Each structure stands twice: as C-alpha cells, then as structure tokens.
Amino acid sequence: MPVLKTAIRLVAEHRVLFAVYVLLFSVVGSFAAGSVGPASASYEAARPVVAVIDRDDSALSRALTDHLARASDMVDVADSTRALQEAAAKNYADYVLVIPEGYGEALVAAARADADAPDLECVVSYLSANGSLMNERVHGYVQELYAMAAASPSASADELIARVDAAQETGVAVETVDTASPGLPVTYLVYCQFALYALFGGIAAIVGVGLADLRSPEVRQRIGAAPVASTAFDAQIAGAIAVCGIAVWAINAAVGVALYAGELARVPVALTALMLVILFALMLVGMAFGFLIWQIGVRRELVHAIANISAMIISFLAGTWVPLANMSEEVLAVARFAPGAWAVSAMEQLVRATGVTGELVASVLGHVGIVVLFALAIAAAGLAVGRARRAIA
Incomplete structure (x- = not known):
C-alpha cells in the first residue's frame, strides 16, 4: 500500500x-x-457596586433604591451626563440606575390602566455579569409592584411596597442532597x-x-x-x-x-x-x-x-x-x-x-x-x- x-x-x-x-x-x-x-461547600452572595440617581423621589422610587441597597454596595454618582459617562468608562459602578421624574405615579397608573410600564434608564458595566444580574433584580421588583398595583386598585403606594417586601422575604427553601457518587x-x-x-x-x-x-x-x-x-x-x-x-x-x-x-x-x-x-x-x-x-x-x-x-x-x-x-x-x-x-x-x-x-x-x-x-x-x-x-x- x-x-x-x-x-x-x-x-x-x-x-x-x-x-x-x-x-x-x-x-x-x-x-x-x-x-x-x-467547588465550594459554602455560598456567599456577591455584592455588586450600584449607584442610583433618583429624579422622582417618590415612595416607590425610594423603595426600589432600598431594595437595591440590601443586595449591593451603594456609591454616589452625580446626576450629570459627564458623571454618567465616567461611571461607565471608568467602571465606578457595576450598575447605575436612573429613575425618571414621575416614575412612581406613572407605574401605578399604567398597572391600573393595563398599559405598558414606563421605562427605567440604566448603565450596565461591560466588565462582569453583576450589572446585568442587578438589572434583572430591578425588573423583577418593578414587575411585582406592577402586579400588586393592578390587583389592588385602591391600595396606596406604602401598602403596595409593604406587600412586595413581604413577598420578597418569603424566599425559597433549599435543601442539599448528597449523592452516592459525584x-x-x-x-x-x-x-x-x-x-x-x-x-x-x-x-x-x-x-x-x-x-x-x-x-x-x-x-x-x-x-x-x-x-x-x-x-x-x-x-x-x-x-x-x-x-x-x-x-x-x-x-x-x-x-x-x-x-x-x-x-x-x-x-x-x-x-x-x-x-x-x-x-x-x-x-x-x-x-x-x-x-x-x-x-x-x-x-x-x-x-x-x-x-x-x-x-x-x-x-x-x-x-x-x-x-x-x-x-x-x-x-x-x-x-x-x-x-x-x-x-x-x-x-x-x-x-x-x-x-x-x-x-x-x-x-x-x-x-x-x-x-x-x-x-x-x-x-x-x-x-x-x-x-x-x-x-x-
């Protein structure tokens, strides 16, 4: 051959x-x-660096800020175009949330009118996935507020926040199961x-x-x-x-x-x-x-x-x-x-x-x-x- x-x-x-x-x-x-x-036998949640620019200063916007603060380390970023650009370019924060003026009232009104929720502005760091995860956390909290507002037409903002926070604290039970072989x-x-x-x-x-x-x-x-x-x-x-x-x-x-x-x-x-x-x-x-x-x-x-x-x-x-x-x-x-x-x-x-x-x-x-x-x-x-x-x- x-x-x-x-x-x-x-x-x-x-x-x-x-x-x-x-x-x-x-x-x-x-x-x-x-x-x-x-592999680690213990779990420790990561705490991303987050900044919030609250232009609304309503009960709902403050509740959203508090929700982020419980899962992250908060830093201050000035409310200016230059400061936002520097925060993104120099990675001052993994996630920057901008809550527009009138957002709280607009969210409740949209929920009770069965309309689309108003948009939030954000700057997500490109260096890690922490910013994207925080953005998902924000959307999850807002969706719960929207659902509570739609289901309770007469509830006040404080009542809506209390119900969402109570639901957040419920959590999910986790159990570790040992297997015979890895x-x-x-x-x-x-x-x-x-x-x-x-x-x-x-x-x-x-x-x-x-x-x-x-x-x-x-x-x-x-x-x-x-x-x-x-x-x-x-x-x-x-x-x-x-x-x-x-x-x-x-x-x-x-x-x-x-x-x-x-x-x-x-x-x-x-x-x-x-x-x-x-x-x-x-x-x-x-x-x-x-x-x-x-x-x-x-x-x-x-x-x-x-x-x-x-x-x-x-x-x-x-x-x-x-x-x-x-x-x-x-x-x-x-x-x-x-x-x-x-x-x-x-x-x-x-x-x-x-x-x-x-x-x-x-x-x-x-x-x-x-x-x-x-x-x-x-x-x-x-x-x-x-x-x-x-x-x-």
Whole structure:
C-alpha cells in the first residue's frame, strides 16, 4: 500500500504541528479549567457596586433604591451626563440606575390602566455579569409592584411596597442532597470543551498541510509508477487521515485523564468513557474536514487560516467561549447546524449526571450520532470534490 505509507510518512514529518495543535491546546484547556476553581461547600452572595440617581423621589422610587441597597454596595454618582459617562468608562459602578421624574405615579397608573410600564434608564458595566444580574433584580421588583398595583386598585403606594417586601422575604427553601457518587468535574468539562479546537482545527491543519505534498509532481510521479484505482487511493488517504486523527484524539484524551485522574477516580468509569466517545466523534468531524480541505487542493499557506477560523467558529457556536444560554435565539438556531453544539450538549448531560442510566446513555449516543452524521456529510463532500477534480483533469 504505497499511498498509505507515503501519506503517513508525510503527515509524520510535520510532528511540530502535533505539538502546537495538540499539546499546546491541551495546556490552554487545562489553564481554562483551572480558572473555574474548586467547588465550594459554602455560598456567599456577591455584592455588586450600584449607584442610583433618583429624579422622582417618590415612595416607590425610594423603595426600589432600598431594595437595591440590601443586595449591593451603594456609591454616589452625580446626576450629570459627564458623571454618567465616567461611571461607565471608568467602571465606578457595576450598575447605575436612573429613575425618571414621575416614575412612581406613572407605574401605578399604567398597572391600573393595563398599559405598558414606563421605562427605567440604566448603565450596565461591560466588565462582569453583576450589572446585568442587578438589572434583572430591578425588573423583577418593578414587575411585582406592577402586579400588586393592578390587583389592588385602591391600595396606596406604602401598602403596595409593604406587600412586595413581604413577598420578597418569603424566599425559597433549599435543601442539599448528597449523592452516592459525584458526577464528572466541571474542570474536566471545560478541558474537553477546549479540546474541540484541537480535534477539529488541529486535525484539519495537520492533515491539510501534511498531505499537501501528495500533490507535488515528484510524489505524484512516484505514485503513478504503481497505478492505483481512485477508490483504493481515497481509501488509503482516509487510512492515513484516520491514523493522524486517532493519534491526536489519544494524546488529548490521555492528557485530560492524567490531569484530572484524582477527580475522575471517584466518578463511574462509564461516564468518563462516554466523554471520550464524544471526543472521538468530534475527531471524526476534524478528519472529515481535513479530508475536504485536501481534496479542494487548498494551498499550504491557507490551510492554517481556514482550519483556525473554522475551529473558532465551531467553538463559539458550541458555547466554549460564551455559554449558549447567554446567546440570542438567532445564534442558537445557527448553532444547531454545527457539530460542536451537539457535542457540548452531550458533555453537559454527563456533568449533570451522578450515575449511568439507560436514558442518559441513549441521549448522549443520540447526540454523538448527530455529530457523526456531520462527519459523514463533510466526508461525502470531500469525495465529491475529489471525483470532480479527477474528472476535470
């Protein structure tokens, strides 16, 4: 099998790419996982820095200010355009709320007339999510005031505030339940999410660059000396790509298991095995994409750019950089047409699980099957491109 041996030798000559795309991104994934930090047995609520500019000075606006003060550290910001701009630019506060004049009366009137509530103005810091969380807290409190005002047409402002505050103090009962065995650690989940980049972009780059030499005149002449059918040629190329892909998957999986051996030792082996199956499916997608790049005949100089840009897009749509829960419906709709989102969804199921059940296995393997279908579709496109190029030649 001269083509297979030649292809494997060409890929092996680019061993530096294995170090860059596999080991380097394994280290990056471990650093990202380390930033998650260990699980804490206690909970301490964060206290964001908040400023309120009350132009209304009504009972409702003062109640809203008091509500924020109970969950945050209050600071003063002057009521001027320059002060608001500086508060946003220099991050004086995570959240600045501006209550317009007449807001309290307008809110009650809107509730009793079944109209839209008046708007509040706010400045939310871009450096953390604390400001956004405080904004949700404000909207929740205002919605309760609106509902109380609509349900009690004769109630005064003080009565409305007292009822909302009483409802706020009710709270929700929380109970901690110990499980027989812990689930996969979140740190291992983060590592596996970042492995997506190596398994997709890394394999594609290694294959695209390594097999590019197969198109050089010298190598083509050598292969042509021993005629090989197109089907056998494609099969041997696929074999060389499979060797490359399995090597990348094995290295990445071994590094992950070694880094988190202590935590994984307490987890059912089947959960770890299912995680490795998900990574294997992602490896198949990377192999197929590398095969497509090679069949298209992309120049060596462009392979890295295509592989890295594609890997960044797939990783973003998988929620590696930003959780999918924080994305818009439009982005989520696009993510469903990318393999990364299905793989990461299956990973998250494993992390939430504390034991192996038939339902869990079926769900995870269902997601894996969808990822494999992506790989088959991309590989089929590569075969079609290859046959079209041969027909033209």
